[in-house]
Amino acid sequence: xxxxxxxxxxxxxxxxxxxxxxxxxxxxxxxxxxxxxxxxxxxxxxxxxxxxxxxxxxxxxxxxxxxxxxxxxxxxxxxxxxxxxxxxxxxxxxxxxxxxxxxxxxxxxxxxxxxxxxxxxxxxxxxxxxxxxxxxxxxxxxxxxxxxxxxxxxxxxxxxxxxxxxxxxxxxxxxxxxxxxxxxxxxxxxxxxxxxxxxxxxxxxxxxxxxxxxxxxxxxxxxxxxxxxxxxxxxxxxxxxxxxxxxxxxxxxxxxxxxxxxxxxxxxxxxxxxxxxxxxxxxxxxxxxxxxxxxxxxxxxxxx
Amino acid sequence: xxxxxxxxxxxxxxxxxxxxxxxxxxxxxxxxxxxxxxxxxxxxxxxxxxxxxxxxxxxxxxxxxxxxxxxxxxxxxxxxxxxxxxxxxxxxxxxxxxxxxxxxxxxxxxxxxxxxxxxxxxxxxxxxxxxxxxxxxxxxxxxxxxxxxxxxxxxxxxxxxxxxxxxxxxxxxxxxxxxxxxxxxxxxxxxxxxxxxxxxxxxxxxxxxxxxxxxxxxxxxxxxxxxxxxxxxxxxxxxxxxxxxxxxxxxxxxxxxxxxxxxxxxxxxxxxxxxxxxxxxxxxxxxxxxxxxxxxxxxxxxxx
DNA sequence: ATAATAGTGTCTTTCAGACAGTATAGT
DNA sequence: ACTATACTGTCTGAAAGACACTATTAT
Numbered sequence: 001x002x003x004x005x006x007x008x009x010x011x012x013x014x015x016x017x018x019x020x021x022x023x024x025x026x027x028x029x030x031x032x033x034x035x036x037x038x039x040x041x042x043x044x045x046x047x048x049x050x051x052x053x054x055x056x057x058x059x060x061x062x063x064x065x066x067x068x069x070x071x072x073x074x075x076x077x078x079x080x081x082x083x084x085x086x087x088x089x090x091x092x093x094x095x096x097x098x099x100x101x102x103x104x105x106x107x108x109x110x111x112x113x114x115x116x117x118x119x120x121x122x123x124x125x126x127x128x129x130x131x132x133x134x135x136x137x138x139x140x141x142x143x144x145x146x147x148x149x150x151x152x153x154x155x156x157x158x159x160x161x162x163x164x165x166x167x168x169x170x171x172x173x174x175x176x177x178x179x180x181x182x183x184x185x186x187x188x189x190x191x192x193x194x195x196x197x198x199x200x201x202x203x204x205x206x207x208x209x210x211x212x213x214x215x216x217x218x219x220x221x222x223x224x225x226x227x228x229x230x231x232x233x234x235x236x237x238x239x240x241x242x243x244x245x246x247x248x249x250x251x252x253x254x255x256x257x258x259x260x261x262x263x264x265x266x267x268x269x270x271x272x273x274x275x276x277x278x279x280x281x282x283x284x285x286x287x288x289x290x291x292x293x294x295x296x297x298x299x300x301x302x303x304x
Numbered sequence: 305x306x307x308x309x310x311x312x313x314x315x316x317x318x319x320x321x322x323x324x325x326x327x328x329x330x331x332x333x334x335x336x337x338x339x340x341x342x343x344x345x346x347x348x349x350x351x352x353x354x355x356x357x358x359x360x361x362x363x364x365x366x367x368x369x370x371x372x373x374x375x376x377x378x379x380x381x382x383x384x385x386x387x388x389x390x391x392x393x394x395x396x397x398x399x400x401x402x403x404x405x406x407x408x409x410x411x412x413x414x415x416x417x418x419x420x421x422x423x424x425x426x427x428x429x430x431x432x433x434x435x436x437x438x439x440x441x442x443x444x445x446x447x448x449x450x451x452x453x454x455x456x457x458x459x460x461x462x463x464x465x466x467x468x469x470x471x472x473x474x475x476x477x478x479x480x481x482x483x484x485x486x487x488x489x490x491x492x493x494x495x496x497x498x499x500x501x502x503x504x505x506x507x508x509x510x511x512x513x514x515x516x517x518x519x520x521x522x523x524x525x526x527x528x529x530x531x532x533x534x535x536x537x538x539x540x541x542x543x544x545x546x547x548x549x550x551x552x553x554x555x556x557x558x559x560x561x562x563x564x565x566x567x568x569x570x571x572x573x574x575x576x577x578x579x580x581x582x583x584x585x586x587x588x589x590x591x592x593x594x595x596x597x598x599x600x601x602x603x604x605x606x607x608x
Numbered sequence: 609a610t611a612a613t614a615g616t617g618t619c620t621t622t623c624a625g626a627c628a629g630t631a632t633a634g635t
Numbered sequence: 636a637c638t639a640t641a642c643t644g645t646c647t648g649a650a651a652g653a654c655a656c657t658a659t660t661a662t
Contacts, residue, residue: 003370003371005365005366005367005370006365006366010367024381024382025329025330025331025332025382026329026332026380026382027329028329028330028332028412028423047612047613048612048613061309061310062309062310063309063313063314066307066309067307076330076412077328078328078329078330078414078420078421079414080414081412081413081414082410082412098496098497099497100496100497100498100499101496101497103409103410105407106386106407106410106425108332108380108385108386108425109385110382110383110384110385115322116322116382117382117383119332119423119425121410121412121423126497126499164599164600164602191599192402192404192405193402193403193404193430193539194404194535194538194539194541194597194599195404195430195534195535195536195538195539230499231498231499232499234498234499235497235498235499237498242614243614243615244613244614244615259652259653259654260614260615260616261615261616261617261618261652261653261654262651262652262653264615264616265650265651266650266651283612283660283661283662284610284611284612284613284660284661284662285611285612285613285614285659285660285661286612286613286614286615286658286659286660287613287614287659287660288613288614288615289614289615293498295468295495295498296468298468352639352640546641547641547642548640548641563624563625563626563627564641564642564643565625565626565627565642565643565644565645566624566625566626568642568643569623569624570623570624587633587634587635587639588633588634588635588637588638588639588640589632589633589634589638589639589640589641590631590632590633590639590640590641590642591632591633591640591641592640592641592642593641593642
């Protein structure tokens with residue numbers, strides 16, 4: 001088509017004279033929320049190791065928020081798709097590849113970064129514990145895993161008779177051997193038109209850079225939602241695992257205990273029994289069978 | 305904190321010398337997918353008017369894709385949040401305010417726009433039919449409502465024995481009195497790590513600009529998902545409505561018929577009966593009661 | 609035997625699907 | 636009476652929740 005615009009230009013001519021720098025543009029970054037599951041070393045005779053949810057953070061080496069901990073990420077190169085940018089950064093930081101990844105949300109509040117208008121396209125990634133200690137890229141000196149704990153501190157109705165106007169205070173606690181980071185996020189639900197609108201606000205930030213507390217909190221909620229409705233949890237598991245280990249992962253993410261019998265019934269179609277049995281540190285109780293993820297669970301009929 | 309970075313600058317000094325233009329930045333737009341429900345005029349004696357899903361499109365007046373139809377949207381001003389940008393554009397185009405709105409997804413493929421790297425933060429908005437014909441802002445000359453129909457043309461397994469590798473072909477048909485636009489989208493689901501990854505590709509585009517076919521298709525899927533799990537549907541309804549009207553809205557969006565008794569049971573807690581009765585064009589059958597949305601359905605106990 | 613975990617059977621409740629049946633308006 | 640829509644009652648089966656019970660290991 002050689003159709004011309006108001007200035008009398010064809011598409012080809014238009015594209016040749018197009019100068020993006022005539023508009024004031026925001027900067028665009030990708031940030032990654034990388035989750036994995038940690039096994040706490042417990043030497044108690046007989047007891048199973050406790051599991052914990054972990055998040056990868058890097059220490060900022062420059063302004064703004066120098067010295068604070070941030071989600072790994074960086075500016076999007078103009079020649080690179082988001083997924084490529086995320087994968088590249090993740091490879092550099094943790095040496096992990098070929099993992100589950102999904103776009104979380106795009107944060108773009110005008111004042112979220114002191115430098116200039118910076119928009120952050122956040123991704124969530126899940127990696128399994130087997131590949132946990134593989135950090136060691138060039139950028140990785142200050143990349144560390146932090147155990148993550150999220151707790152609802154307070155929940156209240158703003159207008160007593162209207163239950164669609166609530167505020168919830170969530171406290172995030174991130175720890176490693178040396179550091180303890182906390183962040184208080186206030187989540188407000190209010191009626192927008194006829195549907196509920198959720199907004200997050202940082203109340204207190206002790207060690208976390210930018211608005212990354214919001215991103216982490218939002219990521220946990222997404223993870224919670226998806227673990228109940230999809231097979232996303234298996235991205236956190238190693239090739240072989242016991243059903244109890246799997247249950248612990250669900251329990252940590254959901255933040256509540258599950259009844260074993262019901263849990264097993266629910267996930268039964270997603271797993272495949274193997275001949276193997278968990279050996280290593282097992283002591284003093286019935287050994288458990290090892291299972292693997294059943295890729296085709298969506299389309300197999302139940303056996304009755 | 306007056307901590308200094310490697311160049312020996314304090315945060316204040318750093319921010320003063322910060323020049324965003326030293327990095328090559330993509331441009332950022334917001335695009336809006338605005339849904340509403342249309343009542344087709346049917347003059348058949350007795351028959352109820354058919355309902356249809358509609359989408360708002362604007363005709364492009366400049367390159368690239370001049371003359372094609374696109375989602376309303378525009379470049380994000382540096383001083384403006386996404387929601388503000390979306391609300392402003394929507395007000396300009398349709399004169400509608402205070403509606404339900406949520407972020408859909410951010411599209412950022414390198415080659416999605418011919419001009420330069422353009423990232424689009426897409427929002428979905430729902431407006432009720434009552435405010436349907438309120439267009440007439442300055443930008444609105446070429447803004448029009450199109451009825452939207454989405455149909456699965458083909459569904460196949462790529463690898464027969466692996467059911468997690470499927471391709472689905474969806475045909476979008478958008479019509480108004482003068483135009484008929486079609487778009488073919490191929491949705492590929494493949495196993496990425498241990499979870500399913502979904503990607504969309506435009507196969508054929510007849511009248512739609514850019515990759516907006518993908519955005520529309522993705523929006524319908526989100527709408528379908530949310531209408532079953534939330535009260536989002538009421539954003540498409542006027543203040544007062546009959547349960548049959550509500551059911552039709554569900555049916556159009558879900559693309560299948562529902563059983564009346566079950567539907568009413570399911571939504572019963574979300575609605576409130578009024579004393580009023582639908583009058584206007586009713587002929588030849590039992591008149592129906594009018595209902596309104598019950599804002600507090602989430603927290604009320606069922607009455608038994 | 610005991611402690612600790614692994615694993616199963618079954619009763620109950622809740623909810624979605626199917627379908628038959630009744631109700632009420634205008635012509 | 637007929638037609639088209641409005642609205643309800645109830646049977647069914649699937650899935651989720653609760654809980655009691657059995658199994659197996661090292662010390």
